[in-house]
Amino acid sequence: MAAIEKRSGADWQKLDKDHHLHPFTDHKELHQKKSRIITRGEGVYIYDADGNKILDGMSGLWCVNIGYGRDELVDAAAAQMRVLPYYNSFFQCANPPSIELARMLQEVSQPQLNRVFFAGSGSESNDTIVRMVRRYWDLMDQPERHTIISRKNAYHGSTVAAASLSGMKAMHRQSGLPIPGIVHVDQPYWFGSDRSLSPDEFGIVAAGSIEDKINELGVNKIAAFIGEPVQGAGGVIMPPDSYWPEVQRICDEYGILLISDEVITGFGRLGTWSGADYYDISPDFTPFAKGVTSGYLPLGGVMISDRVADVLIDKGGEFFHGYTYSGHPAACAVAIANLKILQDEQLVERVKDDIGPYLQAGWKKLAEHPIVGETRMIGLMGAIEIVKNKKSLQRYEEKQGVGTICRDHLINNGLVLRTVGDTIVAAPPFNLSHDEADEMLEKIWRCLDLTQATISA
Numbered sequence: 001m002a003a004i005e006k007r008s009g010a011d012w013q014k015l016d017k018d019h020h021l022h023p024f025t026d027h028k029e030l031h032q033k034k035s036r037i038i039t040r041g042e043g044v045y046i047y048d049a050d051g052n053k054i055l056d057g058m059s060g061l062w063c064v065n066i067g068y069g070r071d072e073l074v075d076a077a078a079a080q081m082r083v084l085p086y087y088n089s090f091f092q093c094a095n096p097p098s099i100e101l102a103r104m105l106q107e108v109s110q111p112q113l114n115r116v117f118f119a120g121s122g123s124e125s126n127d128t129i130v131r132m133v134r135r136y137w138d139l140m141d142q143p144e145r146h147t148i149i150s151r152k153n154a155y156h157g158s159t160v161a162a163a164s165l166s167g168m169k170a171m172h173r174q175s176g177l178p179i180p181g182i183v184h185v186d187q188p189y190w191f192g193s194d195r196s197l198s199p200d201e202f203g204i205v206a207a208g209s210i211e212d213k214i215n216e217l218g219v220n221k222i223a224a225f226i227g228e229p230v231q232g233a234g235g236v237i238m239p240p241d242s243y244w245p246e247v248q249r250i251c252d253e254y255g256i257l258l259i260s261d262e263v264i265t266g267f268g269r270l271g272t273w274s275g276a277d278y279y280d281i282s283p284d285f286t287p288f289a290k291g292v293t294s295g296y297l298p299l300g301g302v303m304i305s306d307r308v309a310d311v312l313i314d315k316g317g318e319f320f321h322g323y324t325y326s327g328h329p330a331a332c333a334v335a336i337a338n339l340k341i342l343q344d345e346q347l348v349e350r351v352k353d354d355i356g357p358y359l360q361a362g363w364k365k366l367a368e369h370p371i372v373g374e375t376r377m378i379g380l381m382g383a384i385e386i387v388k389n390k391k392s393l394q395r396y397e398e399k400q401g402v403g404t405i406c407r408d409h410l411i412n413n414g415l416v417l418r419t420v421g422d423t424i425v426a427a428p429p430f431n432l433s434h435d436e437a438d439e440m441l442e443k444i445w446r447c448l449d450l451t452q453a454t455i456s457a
């Protein structure tokens with residue numbers, strides 16, 4: 001039955017080196033160290049080919065929100081694949097799982113978001129939005145309105161349009177990005193600023209950079225603004241409370257479309273069904289992916305507001321856009337099973353009222369560590385800022401690679417977290433128990449000690 005050969009860890013590493021190019025990876029460096037072969041997952045733990053048990057503090061890549069080993073999702077995929085593994089949603093066809101999922105998505109989304117366009121990933125969802133936003137303004141007889149404002153250090157995916165929306169310099173330095181018609185303004189990263197303003201003053205100034213850009217380019221050129229409610233890959237950057245209300249005001253005042261990239265924050269990560277719910281904003285588009293299936297199968301999509309959908313439908317005729325796997329029946333069946341688990345087990349509420357506050361309390365205490373300058377967490381999405389000087393909050397020199405040192409200590413001690421520069425980020429599964437949260441916290445403290453010892457050695 002098994003489709004996969006049994007091989008030793010060393011064999012897998014050799015084959016991986018010879019035949020497999022990894023995403024976001026320096027291959028020369030990887031093959032000096034060898035890849036870590038993950039073979040199994042159960043609950044909040046993953047297991048590697050050497051038999052190590054590792055607590056997955058990142059839910060895979062911010063996606064395995066209900067944890068590993070849930071048979072309901074496996075059974076949903078198998079049952080659907082037996083009945084109808086695939087059929088397309090082009091040519092006036094649809095399949096029951098995609099329709100049922102569309103209904104459920106509407107149910108957990110804000111009232112203005114009644115329609116979904118399916119894609120295969122977050123990147124494809126954002127590419128869809130770039131095209132849809134421009135199509136909308138064409139249909140509104142304002143074809144000049146094509147520019148989308150995004151933010152520095154944002155992450156919206158890796159395809160050409162999504163990488164252009166992303167604000168990552170390292171990505172833009174490669175392959176001639178960003179494409180025209182996408183501009184970037186300041187991110188609301190108070191800790192990363194000179195901290196001369198209060199967080200709320202800083203939030204207003206950061207949002208103000210959107211208004212400045214609108215005025216610089218002319219409002220008749222601006223189609224939309226896109227932001228992650230909490231920036232994920234950029235370092236779990238939580239905007240000051242003043243930020244999102246001001247962004248909403250600006251979008252309303254200038255009539256530009258608001259895109260809330262919910263690929264990480266959707267489906268409970270912040271203890272609410274969306275980041276837009278958490279910050280009480282009212283977007284026209286919410287791209288989603290990751291948590292919609294808890295990563296068990298790839299699926300993405302975009303929830304679209306009535307304001308936009310009505311125009312596309314009434315005036316648009318055919319929109320020449322779509323993916324072979326838009327509305328993939330097996331992926332949609334898995335998403336339905338996943339949403340049912342989130343609802344039946346009240347996991348979003350659990351993040352808000354139980355495990356979220358529990359982990360947050362311990363997270364706060366990590367701020368007492370001598371090399372920690374700040375900790376922050378909303379729901380189950382958190383960050384720890386490593387600093388050299390706790391008083392002045394001065395950082396270590398970049399070339400010391402302190403974040404990487406800490407991450408390596410963590411994984412060697414059985415906990416996966418990610419680092420972005422010297423910021424440690426965490427996003428554990430929603431089924432994390434209190435004991436497992438304690439294990440995370442204890443390991444982080446110990447590895448901060450080890451990191452400090454490594455640097456001083």
Ligand SMILES: *Cc1c(COP(=O)(O)O)cnc(C)c1O
Nearest residue numbers: 121122123155156157263264289
């Ligand atoms: C991961 C991510 C994406 C891209 O999703 P993929 O499925 O990797 O294409 C887009 N936006 C945000 C906020 C993300 O975190």
